[in-house]
Amino acid sequence: SDGSDGSSDMQIVAGTAPGFEPFEMTRDGELVGFDIDLLEAVVDETEYELAEWNEYEFDSLIPALENGNIDVIAAAMTITEDRQQSIAFTEPYYSANQSVLVQSGGDFAPEALEDLEDREVGAQSGTTGETVVQEQLIAEGLISDDQYTSYDNYVYAVQELERGLLDAIVIDEPVGATFADNRDVEVAFTFETGEEYGFGVQQDADDLEAALSEGIAAVRESGEYDEITQTWFDS
Ligand code: ARG
Structure with a gap:
């Protein structure tokens, strides 16, 4: 001032x-x-x-x-x-953790990040969800670079998940839960990251x-x- x-x-x-x-x-x-x-x-x-x-x-x-x-x-x-x-x-x-979203009613029901091995995974560019993919999936050798798709917006990732073009999305839990309420996707599991907005x-x-x-x-x-x-x- x-x-x-x-x-x-x-x-x-x-x-x-x-x-x-x-x-x-x-x-x-x-x-x-x-x-x-x-x-x-x-x-x-x-x-x-x-x-x-x-x-x-x-x-x-x-x-x-x-x-x-x-x-x-x-x-x-x-x-x-x-x-x-x-x-x-x-x-x-606001406090939040991360979650993994999958298609509703499919047979893929991962319970931990290890279960995403060799799957097609998406997240929004520049987010902490993307950092989880990079550090805990790609760097750990669970998925290859090619198995990760980075989206400008999570809405596009959710659309591709609904169509079966992705196996899973890593996303902030409160947002994953809201997409699960409104779209054909569900929260497979959540994991603690202790994030604060x-x-x-x-x-x-x-x-x-x-x-x-x-x-x-x-x-x-x-x-x-x-x-x-x-x-x-x-x-
Ligand atoms: N909390 C996460 C982060 O900071 C995701 C935020 C994404 N926000 C948004 N408006 N699209 O990376």
Whole structure:
């Protein structure tokens, strides 16, 4: 903040990557989801104003932030040391593990990553799910490079899984469970990764980071966080 009231530098632009239900998706041409409601509620607690939402492929979000095309990433992005080399994160706002999705009603019922040996596996480019494939399947020799397909969007991966062109997808558990509710796919198993989502900001945006982190604490305390959770998740 430069201290001047309502100056345009208090306006921030958010970036997200829809196709990741229920965190961010397009419904009737409109961007909706948990992250959308949460960031808007959090920014409302601050002096900043959310001017607009821009949509990207997930793996273009960090470059867009680094280039200054956006000020904040709200995309169910896991806080990782690797990402912290180039961007900063707010305090965590959601915890998640990974899951493996398979076709509904098929005979393939893996119970652990080892069971994906020699199978066709998919994940979204630039995600922690992709890192699991690279580090725990390909590097371990369970599948070859050719047996892995990287998608710009998990929606395309789910479509290919439904058609039997993939055997399995590695994906954040809450999103895998939502696809399982809405599509012809099911969660075969989940495995613990202890991931925490944070909003991403530029490395030198200390004021914005602090304001958003305080905003997250405020919406947790006010009950708004729970309301948003109830809107987008069963229970
Ligand atoms: N949590 C995972 C990660 O940080 C997946 C996030 C994908 N988000 C999205 N909006 N497509 O890599």
